[in-house]
Amino acid sequence: MKTKMILIPILLFSLQCSRFQFGSNATNDQTAGAVVTFLQGNITILSQGKESKAKIGDVVRPGDRILSKLGRVDLQTYRGEVIRIKDNSDVLFRDIAGENRPNTELHLWAGNLLVKSVKLKSSQNLSVTSPTMVAGVRGTVFSFELEKGSVPKVKVYEGAVSVAFKTSPKLVEINEGLSVENYNRLVKTLEENEVVLEPGERLEVNPNLNELVYLINAKVAANALTNEELTGFSDFDNGLSKKESVVTPQEKAEAETLVSIRSETIQKQIESPKDNSSNPSEVAVATIEKEHAGKREEALNKIAADAAKTGFDDEEEIHNHYSVLETIHKSNGDVLSGAVVAQLGDIFIVHSTKGVFQLSIDDIEYVEYKNFSVKTKVKK
Known part of the structure; x- marks a missing residue:
């Protein structure tokens, strides 16, 4: 049964x-x-x-x-x-x-x-x-x-x-x-x-x-x-x-880096009528981009400042703190040993033995890890 x-x-x-x-x-x-x-x-x-x-x-x-x-x-x-x-x-x-x-x-x-x-x-x-x-x-x-x-x-x-x-x-x-x-x-x-x-x-x-x-x-x-x-x-x-x-x-x-912009800007954009192509207006896009860029800059500056406050300036300290050690090869031939702390858009925060730097993607040839490498652009 x-x-x-x-x-x-x-x-x-x-x-x-x-x-x-x-x-x-x-x-x-x-x-x-x-x-x-x-x-x-x-x-x-x-x-x-x-x-x-x-x-x-x-x-x-x-x-x-x-x-x-x-x-x-x-x-x-x-x-x-x-x-x-x-x-x-x-x-x-x-x-x-x-x-x-x-x-x-x-x-x-x-x-x-x-x-x-x-x-x-x-x-x-x-x-x-x-x-x-x-x-x-x-x-x-x-x-x-x-x-x-x-x-x-x-x-x-x-x-x-x-x-x-x-x-x-x-x-x-x-x-x-x-x-x-x-x-x-x-x-x-x-x-x-x-x-x-x-x-x-x-x-x-x-x-x-x-x-x-x-x-x-x-x-x-x-x-x-x-x-x-x-x-x-x-x-x-x-x-x-x-x-x-x-x-x-x-x-x-x-x-x-998960930053917010003014609520008024967001609310206005949601409530605004679209043009015939259903695209947001150029003025609205410019406002959103400007506000977000400002907030991104604030966040990245804070991340860089917090990294600098640790005072770590040798490879062992940096490795222990970030659980990774990387070699950042710059486009101008310079080499930094440290860790990529954060990336948002085209900006990288790098904590190295030479200090903390904000580098654009154009400043970096490639990043080499202990067992592999990730290229941020085509190596010349």
Whole structure:
């Protein structure tokens, strides 16, 4: 006789599921959007079935998708959140906060995000999801990374992030795929295994359980979940946990480069009508570029000043501090031994035995690491 069990929907964040429903606020809010404030390389925006190359000043709306290959892009929302989408990422903007829209919800299919939130009210939310996980924040800086075929990686630089498994909202009927004991363990793990990450902590995910949650999410809607696919899943005792992961000087520096410009500029751009070509005006683009360049310069100057304050001036000290030692070959023939602390656009911050320098990409021939080298331009 077959045993039939019902897997109860898993409610996230203390059973307050409604707070994280995708597109839960259907208000037609014209202020809901995010503006491209900085980009490098080739970035594609998919909007209402159309594909376009991203430009400074472009406005991304709820439902739009961004694809980055060899490039990265920074966006700032109407509410003030700053989001960096790194190389080889695929991100769906399921919702974006506006004046009357409380949620920003990003879905990462693959790639790497760096997110800086603003202080949120109790009725507001910022969440990042993958096919198996959801991370909710309250005024923080964190990264969310997902490689295909791997488990999500979440790391907190500032504030706190609450992470939980994300399962299908529909009931899942399981026939003999799991024993009663394993079924009860699975439900208990998913219901109770919410982890709150704090600065210097990263997420640890049980790959076996992550695979099962993915399987449930992917197949339950199509009623394609079979007993054979469930057989063998038994490691449910450990779902999510956290591990110490010190924020490196390079990570701290990158977080500081995630700068925001005046909210008035962003809000005006989101609310402004487009011309017939759907392009932002030249005046708007110039304003955004000027403000962002000023904030970038402030951030890079601070990073350079903080590096100089360490007083490290020999290779061993620099290596111990940055966990890397590099040889920077300059275009004029000079050679610096040290570490690249940060890079934003065409500017590098280099902490060397000869001091701390801000170098443009044109100043650098190539950077040589201990076991490999990365060329920043064609070697002459």
